[in-house]
Amino acid sequence: MPLNLKDHLQQLSETPAPSGHEAPAREVIQAAWEPLVVAFERDGLGNLIATKEGSGSEPRRRIMLCAHMDEIGLVVAEVRDGFLRTLPLGGIDYRALLAQPVLVHGREVLPGVFGAAPPHMSRDRRKYSPADELWVDVGLPADEVAARVRVGDLITFDAPFVALRGERVAGKSLDNRASVAAVTVCLDELTRRSHAWDVVAVAAVQEEVNLGGAAAAAYQIQPDLAIAIDTTFGAQNGVSDDAGYTLGDGPTLGRGPNFHPGLFKALRDVAKEQEIKLQIEILPGNSGTDAWAIQVSRAGVPTALFSIPIRNMHTPSEVVDLRDISRVGRLMAAFIETLADDTLDRIGWRLPGNGAETEGTV
Amino acid sequence: MILRELSEAIGVSSAEDAVRDLIYEHIRDYVEDARIDALGNLIAVRRGTGAVDLRVMAAAHMDEVGMIVIGYDSDGSLRFRAVGGLDARILPGTRVLVGPDRIPGVIMWTPIHLNRSKDTVSIERLRIDIGASSRDSAQSAVERGELVAFDSRFVELGPTVRGKALDDRAGCASLIALVQGERFPFDLHVAFTVQEELGLRGARVAAQSIEPDVAFVLESTACHDLPADLDEPDQTTITRLGAGPAITVADRSMVSDPRLVRHLAQTGEREGIPFQFRSAQHAGGTDAGAIHLTRGGVPSAVVANPCRYLHGPTSVMNLSDFENQSRLLRAAWMALTPAILERD
Numbered sequence: 001m002p003l004n005l006k007d008h009l010q011q012l013s014e015t016p017a018p019s020g021h022e023a024p025a026r027e028v029i030q031a032a033w034e035p036l037v038v039a040f041e042r043d044g045l046g047n048l049i050a051t052k053e054g055s056g057s058e059p060r061r062r063i064m065l066c067a068h069m070d071e072i073g074l075v076v077a078e079v080r081d082g083f084l085r086t087l088p089l090g091g092i093d094y095r096a097l098l099a100q101p102v103l104v105h106g107r108e109v110l111p112g113v114f115g116a117a118p119p120h121m122s123r124d125r126r127k128y129s130p131a132d133e134l135w136v137d138v139g140l141p142a143d144e145v146a147a148r149v150r151v152g153d154l155i156t157f158d159a160p161f162v163a164l165r166g167e168r169v170a171g172k173s174l175d176n177r178a179s180v181a182a183v184t185v186c187l188d189e190l191t192r193r194s195h196a197w198d199v200v201a202v203a204a205v206q207e208e209v210n211l212g213g214a215a216a217a218a219y220q221i222q223p224d225l226a227i228a229i230d231t232t233f234g235a236q237n238g239v240s241d242d243a244g245y246t247l248g249d250g251p252t253l254g255r256g257p258n259f260h261p262g263l264f265k266a267l268r269d270v271a272k273e274q275e276i277k278l279q280i281e282i283l284p285g286n287s288g289t290d291a292w293a294i295q296v297s298r299a300g301v302p303t304a305l306f307s308i309p310i311r312n313m314h315t316p317s318e319v320v321d322l323r324d325i326s327r328v329g330r331l332m333a334a335f336i337e338t339l340a341d342d343t344l345d346r347i348g349w350r351l352p353g354n355g356a357e358t359e360g361t362v
Numbered sequence: 363m364i365l366r367e368l369s370e371a372i373g374v375s376s377a378e379d380a381v382r383d384l385i386y387e388h389i390r391d392y393v394e395d396a397r398i399d400a401l402g403n404l405i406a407v408r409r410g411t412g413a414v415d416l417r418v419m420a421a422a423h424m425d426e427v428g429m430i431v432i433g434y435d436s437d438g439s440l441r442f443r444a445v446g447g448l449d450a451r452i453l454p455g456t457r458v459l460v461g462p463d464r465i466p467g468v469i470m471w472t473p474i475h476l477n478r479s480k481d482t483v484s485i486e487r488l489r490i491d492i493g494a495s496s497r498d499s500a501q502s503a504v505e506r507g508e509l510v511a512f513d514s515r516f517v518e519l520g521p522t523v524r525g526k527a528l529d530d531r532a533g534c535a536s537l538i539a540l541v542q543g544e545r546f547p548f549d550l551h552v553a554f555t556v557q558e559e560l561g562l563r564g565a566r567v568a569a570q571s572i573e574p575d576v577a578f579v580l581e582s583t584a585c586h587d588l589p590a591d592l593d594e595p596d597q598t599t600i601t602r603l604g605a606g607p608a609i610t611v612a613d614r615s616m617v618s619d620p621r622l623v624r625h626l627a628q629t630g631e632r633e634g635i636p637f638q639f640r641s642a643q644h645a646g647g648t649d650a651g652a653i654h655l656t657r658g659g660v661p662s663a664v665v666a667n668p669c670r671y672l673h674g675p676t677s678v679m680n681l682s683d684f685e686n687q688s689r690l691l692r693a694a695w696m697a698l699t700p701a702i703l704e705r706d
Contacts, residue, residue: 116671137670162468236439236470313474315455
């Protein structure tokens with residue numbers, strides 16, 4: 001059955017799975033990848049590691065594709081008079097939570113809402129309220145709330161996936177389920193292409209808190225090359241031209257110290273050959289993505305980063321262009337098809353003068 | 363549930379058509395002389411038994427707060443303004459439906475990574491994204507002047523419900539129930555009004571044409587009974603959810619007729635129907651503010667459902683408060699006589 005990207009992304013988006021609690025996302029992803037790979041593994045942190053074996057002779061080289069599957073969320077910090085005070089799990093933007101619906105994952109899932117004083121009684125509408133003045137209301141009497149909700153229970157956005165005009169969709173957790181979907185597109189493409197290297201796809205945990213999932217996965221997989229896939233800022237009102245990338249104009253490929261220049265160039269060349277739209281994103285230091293952790297795993301890994309532009313990042317209404325997701329998947333598949341015995345030599349560092357190639361990339 | 367239909371119907375002030383059609387379907391078999399006036403109010407008469415000679419008006423407003431598209435940016439996003447009282451702080455990331463085709467959109471928000479300012483971003487600087495990638499594409503989808511409503515599902519939470527526009531579709535639902543029930547001793551002139559949120563515009567002309575002796579307004583009113591804010595204890599006392607429908611003694615638009623307030627309270631006590639008094643120290647007005655000043659003046663009162671998070675996509679209302687709104691009014695109307703309105 002051909003992959004329906006929009007339906008796949010909707011299922012991924014609507015699955016609640018904040019950092020450290022990724023099991024529901026892991027189940028959905030494993031089910032989607034099941035027909036596309038040969039082996040699954042779940043490591044100690046909860047990463048889902050899927051291997052699609054290459055056709056080359058053993059020992060085969062490995063490329064790691066890493067997209068984190070966790071989302072930002074909240075935890076219950078206090079239950080008072082039937083209302084819930086919260087703490088953030090990841091980079092929550094409390095300014096965008098007033099009157100927003102949420103799901104409280106207590107003994108049962110309770111629909112709730114961040115209460116907002118009506119305009120009739122708001123005393124200072126010039127400032128956003130601090131987190132400790134915001135309460136989640138599940139509409140139940142205090143005793144029923146106390147019986148169902150405890151401190152530490154999770155809270156996620158209750159935000160249905162919506163198709164906008166053209167190829168754009170809106171939903172929660174498109175950071176980073178859009179990238180998970182791009183990996184699915186790649187694995188799906190690879191079922192129709194031959195590749196010599198092993199492809200190890202990782203749906204990683206806990207990116208939003210400390211990049212811990214990717215670090216552990218890279219340590220175990222020991223990849224020869226790695227590509228992290230994440231989201232970047234879409235161009236929009238309030239985002240400068242230097243920071244934002246136009247939705248629908250292609251994913252970005254990261255350039256800067258976090259990325260191996262040879263791998264960067266090879267991926268950019270594939271995009272040119274395949275005539276797939278690509279934007280270049282300059283990242284002068286820490287990319288803030290799994291690529292930052294993977295690059296320094298063990299003796300170091302040549303790492304690249306594709307980012308999918310999304311708008312309204314870290315709100316319940318992130319917006320993405322489906323074509324950009326598909327482009328990342330197709331680009332990675334086309335690149336993987338080119339991987340050969342001499343690839344590492346071709347993209348590796350060269351000592352000056354004698355043209356000799358080093359093992360510096362392995 | 364009729365509340366779900368009414369809450370999810372869209373009727374931003376001045377475009378109440380869908381709500382009006384829905385209400386008419388529910389009352390048409392129970393009323394006479396149904397008509398739509400020049401502003402869009404739905405007016406009809408529920409014939410009574412004739413035992414009491416009073417012209418009684420009951421009003422609930424059909425409109426809800428929303429937004430209106432005023433222009434486009436070159437990237438295809440929509441500029442907009444508020445229609446009715448909106449707090450800009452609830453808008454970031456909010457889902458909306460634009461225009462008669464209900465085109466889905468989201469209100470855009472600069473990611474926290476790039477802007478951490480605590481200063482409110484005004485409506486003038488917010489934008490709606492409908493997925494258009496250019497000004498031309500946005501223009502072909504949405505005309506300037508089209509209205510924007512919250513995109514919010516109605517949710518049953520158990521003893522409470524959550525949804526948009528409970529202010530005042532809950533009042534509309536109560537008035538429908540009153541019309542559908544047993545006849546009253548008098549002819550009940552019902553007005554489902556337009557443009558309350560823009561300044562009580564519909565109710566004014568409805569009252570001018572009905573010329574009532576007495577009027578009752580079925581509203582939904584503010585409630586903010588969250589854990590006490592020690593700096594502003596009064597915030598918690600406007601009404602309380604679950605404490606019964608709120609009788610207005612006074613608000614910014616009116617001092618309720620004390621004889622009617624007394625009659626309502628005595629009815630509640632006699633019949634064992636819970637009620638509360640809405641605190642007078644907070645802003646807000648209702649259609650009664652316009653009705654009581656028509657012609658030579660009309661004794662008026664308001665009975666309202668307390669609703670948390672009014673004027674947003676996710677108001678919360680208690681179902682027993684809602685049911686008691688129509689119970690209290692039914693009992694009060696059954697006992698209503700001209701003598702109640704005589705001066706001491």
